[in-house]
Amino acid sequence: MRSLRSVCLAVAALLIVAGCGGDDPGPERLRYAYGFSPVAALSPYSDDAATTYGIGATESLVFLDPDGTAKPRLAESWTQINSTTWNFVIRDGVRFHDGTAMTARAVADSLTHAVKAEPQPRALTGIEMSVAVVDDKTVAITTKEPDPVLVSRMSSPELVILAEGAYSNPNQPSPVGMGTGPYQITKLDGTSGATLAAFDDYWGGDPGFEGVDVSFVADGDSRSSALKAGQVDVAFSLPASKLRTFSADELIAVPLPRTVALHLTQSSPVFSDPGARETARAAIDELDFAATVYDGFADDADGLFAPKVSTWAANRPATRFPNSTAVKGKSVSLATFSNRPEMSEMATVIADTWRSVGLDVKVTVGDYDQLEGDFLSGKFDAVIMSRSYGYDNPDPIGYLQSDFGCAGSYNISRFCDRTIDADLADAATKTDAAARYRVAVDVEHRLLSTVAVIPLIHDRTQFGIGKGLTGLAEDPWERAVITVDTKFD
CATH class of the missing domain: 3.40.190.10 (Periplasmic binding protein-like II)
Incomplete structure (x- = not known):
């Protein structure tokens, strides 16, 4: 030490x-x-x-309990008025950090800033929404099309309520002294x-x-x-290699809707070929990252959704992969970020394994903040990403649209399938949760079968206290x- x-x-x-x-x-x-x-x-x-x-420092209208149920926070209650409109009753007695009162008008203005922001927050991906004041205590949120998950969407940290003084730059509001x-x-x-x-x-x-x-x-x-x-x-996200140096009462670990996955960029000269993607997947198929890199402090990933958190994903169909094609002598770039220390170790192991099947691999590891733009622009042939599919909105359909939709705002795989887009758009209108989950499992199956993404582990939060x-x-x-x-x- x-x-x-x-x-x-x-x-x-x-x-x-x-x-x-x-x-x-x-x-x-x-x-x-x-x-x-x-x-x-x-x-x-x-x-x-x-x-x-x-x-x-900040709060949203609602929050989610561990099973994903929306509970009151800055909103005391909510009522669905019709298929596209919900009324939210605002909590009495709330003041912003600048001393001003949180009123229905302040809430409506804050959410309207989010709607008009460029780029729009990911929590509002695919949603056309307006907010109006009903009375002193009530705001009405109306969407162009029915949004069955609107209430849980309002739990997103991207949709926190801030005082009007936060919005001097409407596209980058400042929460300093302006939260609740x-x-x-x-x-x-x-x-x-x-x-x-x-x-x-x-x-x-x-x-x-x-x-x-x-x-x-x-x-x-x-x-x-x-x-x-x-x-x-308090220390955020302790490295797996250090966890055994702490006692049980010094750690908090919770299974997460978070998956570490290897995205094979569809715009890549090499990985645009499904056969090359399958060769890359098969080469690392036997690597047990949960047991090795994470020292047992993570769970194996059979898919994008973690069954311990998303029980509806426990029974998934067997994946049928494409035929492999030769990759010997081809060059690829592999990138990840260093903020989660296990990621760089995984990159090293994957790169070495790919070299054994003939790929020439260049590895880039850096701070996430510096690399995010390159991840999203398709600069790299492959990216190891740690991604929560419940952060923006605890809805698998919204996550799949954001991360694998043709116009998705976080589509690191650069994946586009118009049929899948249409299926997701249809699922987004369904009010029955079980029906939405069935579509999510089906789309996951199709993504894995094309080797657009390779799930590696399901993560757990690991705080040291x-x-x-x-x-x-x-x-x-x-x-x-x-x-x-x-x-x-």
């Missing part, structure tokens, strides 16, 4: 809390080492949405950290700390070392982390 001095050197530039040898800040402030740096100054219209929601959560962001220090203070007027009770100090620490080993050294109280810390959200939807109930016993 590295010395305490080396730990200080590794994380001093990133941690905004007191460094080694300094005064212990004590339990009045919570210190949280998070694994991703802001990409858009914490705007909810970006991947930063999960950050601000997770640190207790138990903690208000008082300072964002670029991509290094953020400082939060308890919000005394929080509608849900008294927060357990005077504030929260968040440090953005991309390196998993540094997060683990910081927790071991007592520099932080300090002694006596309680009330941290064990949220399988990877949204809530720090809550009003988080405290030291």
Whole structure:
């Protein structure tokens, strides 16, 4: 193990809390080492949405319990008026961090900003929506076509409610001092950290700390070392290689609707050929990443959907793969990101295995924030991605449209099948959950059969926590982390 001095050197530039040898800040402030740096100054219209929601700064109209059922949050209740309109009754007594009251008008304006944003938040992919004030306590949300999952869609961290002052840039609103959560962001220090203070007027009770100090620490080993050294109280996503160095009461692990998968880019000169994709898949078929790279702290993936979370996906048809074609002497690029430390190790193993069947493989590993644009643009022939299919909206149809639709906003595989698009569009109109799930399993089967994507493992959340810390959200939807109930016993 590295010395305490080396730990200080590794994380001093990133941690905004007191460094080694300094005064212990004590339990009045919570210190949280998070694994991703802001990409858009914490705007909810970006991947930063999960950050601000997770640190207790922002809230949405509803939240999801562990089984995916929508529960009241900033909305006290909701009623379906007709096939396209829902009325949401706004909670009384809520104030934004800037002191202004959360009214029906403020809610309608906030959601309208999301509707008009360019690009539109992923939670609204394929949805034409308008928001109107009904009365002082009620807003009406109307969609052009029936949206059976509208209520759960309103749980997305991308659709949090912010004060009007947040929208000086309507395409990149700032939650700094503008949210409704138990903690208000008082300072964002670029991509290094953020400082939060308890919000005394929080509608849900008294927060357990005077504030929260968040440090953005991309390196998993540094997060683990910081927790071991007592520099932080919570560490996000500990590396699997470090988990056995912690006791059971220092870890929180929850199965997730998150799959690590290998996307074979359809625009690739090599992997545009289904036979070449099958050769690449067959070469790594016997690799057991859950047992090796994840040291048993993950689950094998038979498909895109994790049966432990999505029980409706437990019985899936056997996959029938295309015939292989030779790939010897062909060159491909393989990329992944370093924020989740297991990913680079998987890339190394896959690259070595592919070389054994004749592929010339170039590997790129870097910070996700720097590589996201390249992932989405099809720059690489193959990408190892960790993706939650319940984050934007806990609906498998919306996830499949976003990630594998011809116009999908997160289509890393660059996959396009107009027949699948039509089937997904039809499923999106169905009100029966079982019918939607049947389509999701069928489309998953077709995606796997074309080797557009190769599921590798189903992930679990792995938080490290300090002694006596309680009330941290064990949220399988990877949204809530720090809550009003988080405290030291």
